[in-house]
Amino acid sequence: MSAEETAKSRQVEAICERHANREGPLLPILHDLQAAFGYVPGEAIGEVARYLNLSRAEVYGVVTFYHDFRRTPPRPHSLKVCRAEACQAVGGREVWATASSLAADPACRVDVEAVYCLGNCPCAPSVQFDERTLGRLTPDRVSSLIAGAVGGEAS
Ligand code: FES
Structure with a gap:
C-alpha cells in the first residue's frame, strides 16, 4: 500500500470512528467521505462495510441508490x-x-x-x-x- 493509500485509509477509518456511536451511521459516513474526497472512493466501500459489519454489496447499493453520491473524482x-x-x-x-x-x-x-x-x-x-x-x-x-x-x- 502506498503512502497515499495509507493516508486515505486512515482518513476513511477516522470518518467511520467519528460516526461509530450514531444510530444509522452509513449515510453520515458516506456524506463525510464525499466531503473529504469529492466522491466515495471504491476502496472505501470495503472499509466502511468491514467497520459497520455490512456486506460490500449493501454499502455499494446505498452509494449507487442516491444520485448525489459520486463514484468518480469530480472534474475541474x-x-x-x-x-x-x-x-x-x-x-x-x-x-x-x-x-x-x-x-x-x-x-x-x-x-x-x-x-x-x-x-x-x-x-x-x-x-x-x-x-x-x-x-x-x-x-x-x-x-x-x-x-x-x-x-x-x-x-
Ligand atoms: S425550463 Fe427553466 S431554465 Fe430551462
Missing part, C-alpha cells in the same frame, strides 16, 4: 444542462445530446449533469457552467464551452 468544471420543458422545446435536447456526448470522453474536463429548470426559462435553452447561468445555448456554443474548459479555469 461543471455543466448543468436544463432538461425541463421550456428549454427542451427550443433546442435543449440538442444541447443536452452534444454536452453528454462530449462528456463521455474520459479526457473531458467537464462534469455534465441534467437539471430541471435553472430559473432562466425566458432565455432558454439554459445551462449553468461552473457558477454562471447562461442562456440561448446552441450545440456549437456548448461545444465551445466544453472545449475551452482546460486546466482549472474555463476560457
Whole structure:
C-alpha cells in the first residue's frame, strides 16, 4: 500500500470512528467521505462495510441508490444542462445530446449533469457552467464551452 493509500485509509477509518456511536451511521459516513474526497472512493466501500459489519454489496447499493453520491473524482468544471420543458422545446435536447456526448470522453474536463429548470426559462435553452447561468445555448456554443474548459479555469 502506498503512502497515499495509507493516508486515505486512515482518513476513511477516522470518518467511520467519528460516526461509530450514531444510530444509522452509513449515510453520515458516506456524506463525510464525499466531503473529504469529492466522491466515495471504491476502496472505501470495503472499509466502511468491514467497520459497520455490512456486506460490500449493501454499502455499494446505498452509494449507487442516491444520485448525489459520486463514484468518480469530480472534474475541474461543471455543466448543468436544463432538461425541463421550456428549454427542451427550443433546442435543449440538442444541447443536452452534444454536452453528454462530449462528456463521455474520459479526457473531458467537464462534469455534465441534467437539471430541471435553472430559473432562466425566458432565455432558454439554459445551462449553468461552473457558477454562471447562461442562456440561448446552441450545440456549437456548448461545444465551445466544453472545449475551452482546460486546466482549472474555463476560457
Ligand atoms: S425550463 Fe430551462 S431554465 Fe427553466
